[in-house]
Amino acid sequence: MPTRTDLRNIAIIAHVDHGKTTLVDHMLRQARVFRENQQVAERIMDSNDLERERGITILAKNTAIRIPDPKTGGEVKINIVDTPGHADFGGEVERVLNMVDGVLLLVDAAEGPKPQTRFVLRKALGMGRRAIVVINKLDRKDADPERVLNETFDLFIELGASDEQADFPVVYASATQGRASLTVELGPDLVPLFSTILDEVPAPNVDPDAPVQMLVTTLDYDPYRGMVAVGRIFAGRIRAGQPMARITRDGKVRPVTAAYLYVHQGLARVEVEEAAAGEIVAIAGLDEVAIGETLADPENPVALPTITVEEPTVRMTFGVNTSPFGGREGRWSTSRRIRDRLFEELKHNVAMQVAETASADTFLVSGRGELHLAILIETMRREGYEFQVSRPEVILREDENGELLEPFEEVHIETNPETVGAVVEMLGKRRGEMLKMIDTSQGLVHLEYIVPTRGLLGFRYQFLTATRGMGLINTIFHGYAAQAGPIPTRSKGSLVAWEEGIATIFGIKGTEVRGSMFISAGTHVYEGMVIGEHQRPGDLDVNIAKTKHLTNMRQSIREIDERITPPRNLSLDECIEYLSDDELLEVTPENLRIRKRVLDRHERGRAAKRAKEALEV
Ligand SMILES: Nc1nc2c(ncn2[C@@H]2O[C@H](COP(=O)(O)OP(=O)(O)OP(=O)(O)O)[C@@H](O)[C@H]2O)c(=O)[nH]1
Numbered sequence: 284m285p286t287r288t289d290l291r292n293i294a295i296i297a298h299v300d301h302g303k304t305t306l307v308d309h310m311l312r313q314a315r316v317f318r319e320n321q322q323v324a325e326r327i328m329d330s331n332d333l334e335r336e337r338g339i340t341i342l343a344k345n346t347a348i349r350i351p352d353p354k355t356g357g358e359v360k361i362n363i364v365d366t367p368g369h370a371d372f373g374g375e376v377e378r379v380l381n382m383v384d385g386v387l388l389l390v391d392a393a394e395g396p397k398p399q400t401r402f403v404l405r406k407a408l409g410m411g412r413r414a415i416v417v418i419n420k421l422d423r424k425d426a427d428p429e430r431v432l433n434e435t436f437d438l439f440i441e442l443g444a445s446d447e448q449a450d451f452p453v454v455y456a457s458a459t460q461g462r463a464s465l466t467v468e469l470g471p472d473l474v475p476l477f478s479t480i481l482d483e484v485p486a487p488n489v490d491p492d493a494p495v496q497m498l499v500t501t502l503d504y505d506p507y508r509g510m511v512a513v514g515r516i517f518a519g520r521i522r523a524g525q526p527m528a529r530i531t532r533d534g535k536v537r538p539v540t541a542a543y544l545y546v547h548q549g550l551a552r553v554e555v556e557e558a559a560a561g562e563i564v565a566i567a568g569l570d571e572v573a574i575g576e577t578l579a580d581p582e583n584p585v586a587l588p589t590i591t592v593e594e595p596t597v598r599m600t601f602g603v604n605t606s607p608f609g610g611r612e613g614r615w616s617t618s619r620r621i622r623d624r625l626f627e628e629l630k631h632n633v634a635m636q637v638a639e640t641a642s643a644d645t646f647l648v649s650g651r652g653e654l655h656l657a658i659l660i661e662t663m664r665r666e667g668y669e670f671q672v673s674r675p676e677v678i679l680r681e682d683e684n685g686e687l688l689e690p691f692e693e694v695h696i697e698t699n700p701e702t703v704g705a706v707v708e709m710l711g712k713r714r715g716e717m718l719k720m721i722d723t724s725q726g727l728v729h730l731e732y733i734v735p736t737r738g739l740l741g742f743r744y745q746f747l748t749a750t751r752g753m754g755l756i757n758t759i760f761h762g763y764a765a766q767a768g769p770i771p772t773r774s775k776g777s778l779v780a781w782e783e784g785i786a787t788i789f790g791i792k793g794t795e796v797r798g799s800m801f802i803s804a805g806t807h808v809y810e811g812m813v814i815g816e817h818q819r820p821g822d823l824d825v826n827i828a829k830t831k832h833l834t835n836m837r838q839s840i841r842e843i844d845e846r847i848t849p850p851r852n853l854s855l856d857e858c859i860e861y862l863s864d865d866e867l868l869e870v871t872p873e874n875l876r877i878r879k880r881v882l883d884r885h886e887r888g889r890a891a892k893r894a895k896e897a898l899e900v
């Protein structure tokens with residue numbers, strides 16, 4: 284088979300924040316993708332709003348550069364896929380590995396390999412991909428490239444790398460400075476990285492004259508041309524406008540037309556007449572298409588192996604907002620709108636699942652973790668949707684003997700020695716099993732655990748509090764195993780509004796001694812709305828809208844002067860973590876409100892009493 288020496292396809296993989304997107308920025312700049320003195324934003328590939336706000340990559344994205352090849356005297360095109368590093372989006376990484384022949388494995392020169400480094404490397408090696416190790420952030424004061432290289436080598440061996448894979452090339456870099464070298468003395472630019480890619484990543488070895496086959500790996504949406512299928516041509520060629528056979532995952536063959544054909548060039552997609560095997564292309568104008576399908580020759584439709592996607596582990600309900608303020612703030616709030624939007628999401632978010640429930644107003648949405656679900660909630664909210672969600676719960680499975688299994692996570696923690704005791708105790712209560720406890724060279728303690736996913740829902744905030752914000756925690760799905768014993772849920776109750784009204788300074792002053800507030804004076808509340816965290820177990824109904832009987836003017840002015848502790852402004856992620864089973868989160872484009880499922884305080888009191896009696900019997 285011919286080798287396309289004019290092409291290389293690589294993915295950039297790493298643990299979260301090890302510098303993938305920053306490195307892509309400088310690869311694009313140095314390959315002169317931008318016009319002279321064009322203003323270019325940082326982390327340009329993190330193009331959607333949520334990615335920019337959170338400073339993380341959520342979706343894998345394609346780009347491409349052209350660089351001279353000193354060996355042939357010609358140019359080589361390098362298709363680059365930037366991938367997300369967060370564990371909840373690991374499925375994205377796994378899929379895009381289908382498109383490439385090699386990977387750049389970035390490792391932070393101070394942090395060394397982390398859980399997600401292990402996950403992505405295991406996948407890449409398992410698929411037989413050539414890896415170039417890039418030890419990044421060499422400019423960090425605490426960089427220790429020698430130690431990190433040793434740890435990385437150990438990881439390759441532990442993951443069962445072949446001799447060839449374990450003999451990996453190493454490039455040292457500082458992505459922020461756009462510099463690289465084959466030694467720890469950085470050169471002026473990324474040329475050593477480019478040369479290593481040309482020398483070490485195999486050029487696609489493909490047959491452009493065989494019947495065409497392309498694997499649909501990611502989907503994108505174009506406002507004018509609809510769904511866009513992105514993937515690699517494994518064999519043959521595609522011409523714009525040509526008829527093709529779409530082979531669904533269950534093997535059905537449907538006729539489609541590849542109306543518009545694009546390749547990647549810099550940040551853009553450019554339309555082309557034809558593309559051949561080895562190239563990563565985008566096709567628009569196929570009426571319907573899904574990830575994992577093959578686009579093939581209508582005369583000779585042969586499917587490529589489809590893509591396996593990991594099963595979801597966590598789920599929550601999405602329903603019509605039933606609070607007294609329901610329907611006021613959102614543009615879309617009916618059950619039909621919410622349903623359509625959720626099912627629409629499934630087309631490109633392959634690791635997500637949606638199911639109907641006994642209630643026509645409520646849907647069960649399953650994902651790979653709390654962040655995976657939180658991103659969907661935030662996206663819908665920005666699109667103008669209003670709805671309510673429940674506390675996330677883990678998805679149980681049955682083994683072959685009918686025994687119930689629950690998901691477990693591998694947890695890596697770094698914290699200072701003073702707080703280790705507290706962390707060990709917290710994880711012990713959550714049925715965590717300690718695997719390792721090591722003192723690091725930086726004077727920290729590194730802990731490794733296997734913990735039921737159930738015990739980690741709502742854990743992050745408490746962890747940060749216990750370690751005074753200094754602890755680092757990373758988790759990654761480990762597997763399903765027999766259920767661990769009971770795990771205590773939130774130890775504190777909620778402060779709940781007694782009746783509808785506007786929260787007053789006086790009301791807050793009287794309540795803040797009972798716990799920490801989520802709202803400030805002037806907030807419109809309703810009966811059953813959660814307005815703070817009680818400092819003790821059990822909920823407390825409070826009259827937050829109460830006004831003081833004024834005896835004279837002077838007193839009322841003094842009242843305003845009285846100092847109030849600012850409320851805890853919970854982010855979406857924190858609200859989700861906070862929820863208990865008898866609470867819901869109301870999500871609108873303007874507000875996030877936590878509420879009791881049962882709003883009426885008398886009814887809630889009776890329900891709580893019944894539950895208590897049931898326990899005592
Ligand atoms: N000191 C230093 N910081 C760097 C370097 N490369 C990246 N960073 C910083 O590390 C942070 C994360 O960088 P990103 O490029 O977003 O990392 P990423 O790997 O794409 O992160 P995810 O996509 O979320 O997994 C940013 O604050 C960067 O400025 C480097 O070479 N040196």
Ligand SMILES: [Mg+2]
Nearest residue numbers: 303304339340
């Ligand atoms: Mg990134």
